[in-house]
Amino acid sequence: MSIFIDVLIVFIALLHLYFLYFEMFAWETIGKKTFRSLSPDLFKPTKVLAANQGLYNGFLSAGLIWSLLITNEECSRNVAIFFLVCVLVAGIYGGLTASKKIFIVQGLPALIALIMLYF
Numbered sequence: 001m002s003i004f005i006d007v008l009i010v011f012i013a014l015l016h017l018y019f020l021y022f023e024m025f026a027w028e029t030i031g032k033k034t035f036r037s038l039s040p041d042l043f044k045p046t047k048v049l050a051a052n053q054g055l056y057n058g059f060l061s062a063g064l065i066w067s068l069l070i071t072n073e074e075c076s077r078n079v080a081i082f083f084l085v086c087v088l089v090a091g092i093y094g095g096l097t098a099s100k101k102i103f104i105v106q107g108l109p110a111l112i113a114l115i116m117l118y119f
Helices: 003-024 030-034 047-069 073-097 100-118
Strands: none
Touching: 003 030, 003 047, 003 073, 003 100, 047 073, 073 100
C-alpha cells in the first residue's frame, strides 16, 4: 500500500480511537457537545450503551492498525479492505439514521481509502 493510503488508514484508526474515548469515558461531556440534538437528560441513562458502541469503534481501530502491521502485502490489503468496509457501512448507517454528518466524518474517509486501494 502507498504511504498516502497508510496515512489515511492511520487517520481513520485515530478517529475511531477518539470515538472510543468519548463514547466510553466522556459520553456525558464530549457526547453532549457532539450530539446537541439529543436532550441533555438522555446522556446519563445511555452511558452504558454509548460505552458499548465505543468498544466497537475500538475494534475497528485495532483492525485498521493491524492491517498496517501485516508484512504480507496481499493479506494487509485484504484486512484493510475488510475493516474499511465495516467503517463505511457504519458511516452509511449512522448517516441515514442519526445524522448526515456521521457519514461525512466516518464514512467518507473510509470510502476515499477504499477507492485509493483499488487504484
